[in-house]
Amino acid sequence: MLELTMATVSSAESGATAGMLMAEAPTEPGAVLRVGRDRSVCRLSTPDDWLFVSRVHLEFQCAQDGIWYLSWLRGSLPEPSSEVRLTLGDQVHPVAYGGSVALPRGGNGEVVILDRSAPRSVNVGFYHEV
Secondary structure, X not given: OEEEEEEEEEHHHOOOOOOOEEEXXXXXXXXXXXXXXXXXXXXXXXXXXXXXXXXXXXXXXXXXXXXXXEEEOOOOOOOOOEEEEEEEOXXXXXXXXXXXXXXXXXXXXXXXXXXXXXXEEEEEEEEEOO
């Protein structure tokens, strides 16, 4: 099972966790969890006016071998208006626009979408229960 917890944070709410959302999916090949502004396809949705987040920004997908992959999906713009960072333990790894990375089996961490033009972020914690 992959469990996600999402909080949206702006400079006015620094440190606040109000409005936290949660989603989970079984570790089965083809299982998918999405994060973005489009509530019709994303289990975790950001505010509609947070345009630094694409309609479907992040996708967590379980592969045939039971490994979960995080993908930063390319949006309609050639250059993104955000950055995506993956934190595992004390190490922070940038995620490439349009790229994918494997999440540690049985691990946990955080994915942060940072607005390049304002002090706002979307923080998505993950926990992979084996």
